[in-house]
Amino acid sequence: MNNKYMVSWDQLHRDCRSLCRHLINLEHEWQGIIAITRGGMIPAGIIARELGIRIVDTISVRTYSHQTISEPQVLNDVTATQNGAGYLLIDDLVDTGKTAQFVRERLPQAYFATVYAKPEGKPLVDAFITEVPQDTWIFFPWDLDLDYAKPISKHADE
Ligand SMILES: O=P(O)(O)OC[C@H]1O[C@H](OP(=O)(O)OP(=O)(O)O)[C@H](O)[C@@H]1O
Numbered sequence: 001m002n003n004k005y006m007v008s009w010d011q012l013h014r015d016c017r018s019l020c021r022h023l024i025n026l027e028h029e030w031q032g033i034i035a036i037t038r039g040g041m042i043p044a045g046i047i048a049r050e051l052g053i054r055i056v057d058t059i060s061v062r063t064y065s066h067q068t069i070s071e072p073q074v075l076n077d078v079t080a081t082q083n084g085a086g087y088l089l090i091d092d093l094v095d096t097g098k099t100a101q102f103v104r105e106r107l108p109q110a111y112f113a114t115v116y117a118k119p120e121g122k123p124l125v126d127a128f129i130t131e132v133p134q135d136t137w138i139f140f141p142w143d144l145d146l147d148y149a150k151p152i153s154k155h156a157d158e
């Protein structure tokens with residue numbers, strides 16, 4: 001994928017808080033949060049803090065190895081709920097929707113929210129905050145490092 005969408009910690013925090021405002025407006029008493037690990041863990045932590053939710057479980061699903069997609073695999077299942085009723089299910093993003101479809105089958109009653117969504121996957125989630133084009137890879141702050149940026153002009157260092 002040629003295009004990149006770089007997410008800073010600040011932006012991630014702001015986008016998670018925007019998602020929280022949407023979730024608060026639903027006026028629902030959540031039983032707890034289920035994070036889809038690993039990507040959903042940091043958003044789930046921020047959301048748990050903002051909404052005052054202390055029960056946080058995980059379902060560990062792996063669909064990608066670097067940028068290569070394969071069949072979703074459950075590495076560790078959720079234990080807090082059987083069908084997700086009353087639970088918020090949180091992931092960092094939905095891309096093709098393959099992971100979302102798979103997890104929805106496991107937890108059909110959960111309310112599924114992601115912070116970022118690409119067009120193919122967005123019909124599979126109940127809520128998201130920021131849409132990113134399908135041909136763009138999203139880079140999260142936990143995958144990035146502060147590094148030297150080359151000047152835009154190739155003459156700048158002369
Ligand atoms: O909509 P999809 O095309 O299924 O892609 C979205 C999923 O892919 C990534 O997880 P990944 O499998 O890379 O594992 P990770 O969360 O441990 O990084 C991301 O965190 C989502 O869970």
Ligand SMILES: O=c1[nH]c(=O)c2nc[nH]c2[nH]1
Binds near residue numbers: 064093136138140
């Ligand atoms: O870090 C990531 N960025 C993405 O755009 C993406 N799509 C699927 N899985 C992903 N992981």
Ligand SMILES: [Mg+2]
Binds near residue numbers: 036039061
């Ligand atoms: Mg993931």
